[in-house]
Amino acid sequence: MKMNLEETALSSAGLPDRDDFTPVELLAGRPDAAALFLCDHASNAVPKTYGSLGLPPEQFARHIAWDIGAADVTRALAAMFEAPAVLSRFSRLLIDPNRGADDPTLVMRISDGALIPANAHIDDTEITRRTQQYWQPYRDAAAAQLDRMTTNGIPPAIVSIHSFTPIWRGTPRPWQIGLLWDGDARLAQALMGELEAQPDLTIGDNEPYDGALEGDTLYDLGTMRGIPHILIEIRQDLIATQAGAQAWAGRIALALKPALARAGIRMIERHPSHARSQSRRPALTRTRA
Numbered sequence: 001m002k003m004n005l006e007e008t009a010l011s012s013a014g015l016p017d018r019d020d021f022t023p024v025e026l027l028a029g030r031p032d033a034a035a036l037f038l039c040d041h042a043s044n045a046v047p048k049t050y051g052s053l054g055l056p057p058e059q060f061a062r063h064i065a066w067d068i069g070a071a072d073v074t075r076a077l078a079a080m081f082e083a084p085a086v087l088s089r090f091s092r093l094l095i096d097p098n099r100g101a102d103d104p105t106l107v108m109r110i111s112d113g114a115l116i117p118a119n120a121h122i123d124d125t126e127i128t129r130r131t132q133q134y135w136q137p138y139r140d141a142a143a144a145q146l147d148r149m150t151t152n153g154i155p156p157a158i159v160s161i162h163s164f165t166p167i168w169r170g171t172p173r174p175w176q177i178g179l180l181w182d183g184d185a186r187l188a189q190a191l192m193g194e195l196e197a198q199p200d201l202t203i204g205d206n207e208p209y210d211g212a213l214e215g216d217t218l219y220d221l222g223t224m225r226g227i228p229h230i231l232i233e234i235r236q237d238l239i240a241t242q243a244g245a246q247a248w249a250g251r252i253a254l255a256l257k258p259a260l261a262r263a264g265i266r267m268i269e270r271h272p273s274h275a276r277s278q279s280r281r282p283a284l285t286r287t288r289a
């Protein structure tokens with residue numbers, strides 16, 4: 001790629017202002033598809049200019065670098081729904097696309113016991129640089145798809161695919177799948193109802209994490225815009241192989257299709273976030289009529 005003088009100028013961090021790294025992968029799909037699929041933590045890649053962030057290579061195989069299996073599940077779901085999907089192409093260790101631009105964990109200095117040398121003394125200039133080059137294009141690509149897919153006031157639902165580590169700080173996690181949601185319970189409730197028809201599932205309701213997080217991807221694109229959304233967490237050991245990812249995409253699709261077709265889901269409707277409230281929120285089982 002040819003670069004002009006301006007593009008090759010060095011930032012104060014000593015890195016080129018631009019590199020030839022593509023931060024976003026877009027899977028084309030029907031604009032009238034019922035869902036837009038997102039995968040914030042699809043990749044463990046880091047642009048060449050960053051080397052390995054000072055980490056030994058084996059750290060990039062761990063969940064701290066990416067959501068193992070999530071990209072394969074996202075691709076399979078996008079194909080099943082003929083839907084567009086937006087996947088990040090950079091590791092969350094570089095910058096986390098699922099954090100607000102002013103969130104203190106946007107660039108992690110330490111993650112699950114691993115110190116990240118290239119992040120340990122990061123300054124605001126470098127955080128801004130990573131935000132502009134990687135974080136923003138990912139968020140913009142997702143927002144552009146939402147705009148393209150919303151016609152006559154009918155939005156797609158946003159379905160964000162993540163995966164979680166089976167053991168956290170020595171404790172095994174019991175769920176195979178978790179539904180994370182904030183103030184808007186529409187799709188969470190519908191999907192929970194459909195998933196419960198699969199009797200062998202242990203489903204987390206805002207487990208292993210609470211879905212209310214100010215500035216995260218679904219907060220900005222779902223909550224703030226009134227677009228129905230759900231974050232689906234799948235246990236990594238179930239989807240670490242291509243066959244596992246396909247199988248779990250199939251199970252999710254089986255429940256997601258009827259959930260998305262329910263009345264009142266694909267409407268713009270604003271539900272306030274719970275991110276700032278101190279008390280524990282009601283669970284779906286209790287809010288369900």
Ligand SMILES: [Zn+2]
Binds near residue numbers: 041163
């Ligand atoms: Zn994730």
